[in-house]
Amino acid sequence: MSAITQDRSETLAPFGTRLDRVTDPVRKAAAGALHRSGLPDRRVEEWRYTSLRFLNETPLAAPGDLYDAGKIQAQLEELGLAAGPLADLPRLVFVNGRYAAPFSVLPSGVEVSFFAKAQTFGTLSSPDRDPLTALNTVLAEDGAQLQVPAGKNVGHVLLVSLGQTDEAVSFHPRHAVTLEEGASLVLISIQAGRGRYLHNPVLEVRVGEHASLKHITLQKEGEAAACLATTYADVAGRGTYDSFVLGIGGALSRQEIHARLSAPHATVHVNGAQRLAARQIGDITSVVTHAAPDCISRQTVRNVLDGHARGVFQGKVYVDRVAQKTDGYQMNQALLLSETAEIDAKPELEIYADDVKCSHGATVGALDEDQLFYLRSRGVPDAEARQILIHAFMDEALALVEDETARALCVQMLAGAFPVTGETV
Structure with missing residues (x-):
């Protein structure tokens, strides 16, 4: 052996x-x-x-x-x-x-x-x-x-x-x-x-x-x-x-x-959001296979990472030879709240058709200091100002949940774990 x-x-x-x-x-x-x-x-x-x-x-x-x-x-x-x-x-x-x-x-x-x-x-x-x-x-x-x-x-x-x-x-x-x-x-x-x-x-x-x-x-x-x-x-x-x-x-x-x-004409959305802290590891991995023509796929994933947390995004779009007129899109965005947080992003396109529209992208950044200054200058405490900006970043991801009942439950769970006061419950 x-x-x-x-x-x-x-x-x-x-x-x-x-x-x-x-x-x-x-x-x-x-x-x-x-x-x-x-x-x-x-x-x-x-x-x-x-x-x-x-x-x-x-x-x-x-x-x-x-x-x-x-x-x-x-x-x-x-x-x-x-x-x-x-x-x-x-x-x-x-x-x-x-x-x-x-x-x-x-x-x-x-x-x-x-x-x-x-x-x-x-x-x-x-x-x-x-x-x-x-x-x-x-x-x-x-x-x-x-x-x-x-x-x-x-x-x-x-x-x-x-x-x-x-x-x-x-x-x-x-x-x-x-x-x-x-x-x-x-x-x-x-x-x-x-x-x-x-x-x-x-x-x-x-x-x-x-x-x-x-x-x-x-x-x-x-x-x-x-x-x-x-x-x-x-x-x-x-x-x-x-x-x-x-x-x-x-x-x-x-x-x-x-x-x-x-x-033909099938549609897939594989969206998501993660908010992690301490030493949590969160991985969102997808493989979207276009096996027919005239199909659409969308994927947007956002990560907010604090402490020593690590987020992973792996998204692969595979376009078969017969899948002409494919429309595929991927985007991964990460907000790092500490110097020890980490994001690993690996978007992939594997395309064998010649009449397609496919793209992918990734961005990584920190909280905007100008926006923080604006909130603090109007009397908002620093911790609360940070949470307001983080919630705004996550809200754009939650907007992808079209069903109102499901979106309200997402907002409720996120707010319960990370209230605007800045204290984790």
Whole structure:
């Protein structure tokens, strides 16, 4: 065994013998791929900026079946989901990766099933190429599977994943959403929790012709937690997948999105914002594949980084030879609040068609001293002036969230974590 192979095998040590207990053929194949590759390290190009050493610090057990209902209710209240307009929205709540029926309200007009019963993995994911997806395939226990009938406008559905643990655990939900022709849905995914854990969800999305899915992810994991989420989306002709990620929690987080525009006139938006402090690491990675002509993709990501925080943006637009008249755009902007904060930006264009309009850009800067002086000269304290400018920077990113309910929830969570007074709660 070579040194590299041995090192990669050792990356799986936190999961103990859990990876060797599977018998299902799909799971066994994923386990084999995982043992051959190990978890990715910085020698893997797609992971050169994001280290998974966090996972090696302690064993990660399977979560138990029991949870504290009072603590779950308190988490829902803290997230603003127990009162007000959000309390009336249908929701699917998962605790430590398992469906929690007492806190859930099933949506009407949607076919709902659960991975725990059907154990259907779907065909969009790539466990043979993506180790975190392989890990999910081996260890997945539950997840939501939603199917919206043709022509149905469902409105909002909340997909809430809560981590609650007194010991180090990992959980790996397996979700799927399918919109049939002309259907529409606003899916708000909320990732939060308390304790030390790894949350490793995989979501497969299929958007039918003329269908529209607005997918907003709010990541507010516990300060000792890691969230490594992977989404695969396939968009049919004249369909729209509009994604937005807000990342403010977790010691380590990565939101990885693979979106494929598979038929003419499809549209994909993969936008996001991160506000990180202390030693947080936040990674937004995307691969948008234009596999058909006359398609549009947009991606704008903003980062606000303080302390020793590090933000990562990797966005790749791949344009197939047949994808003429592609219109693709990427922009990453970062605001560094300290000399020790870091942003790593890697926009990519890989184009094989000759009639396209594609561009990308990146900017990095600090707070504008003239604007700070203007506010201070009018009696605004320095800390508050800084927060006002930071909120203004983030507000431009949140404006990309077209759904008012989802945008209000983003604003509420961001303000709760970083109030204008300058004190973190």
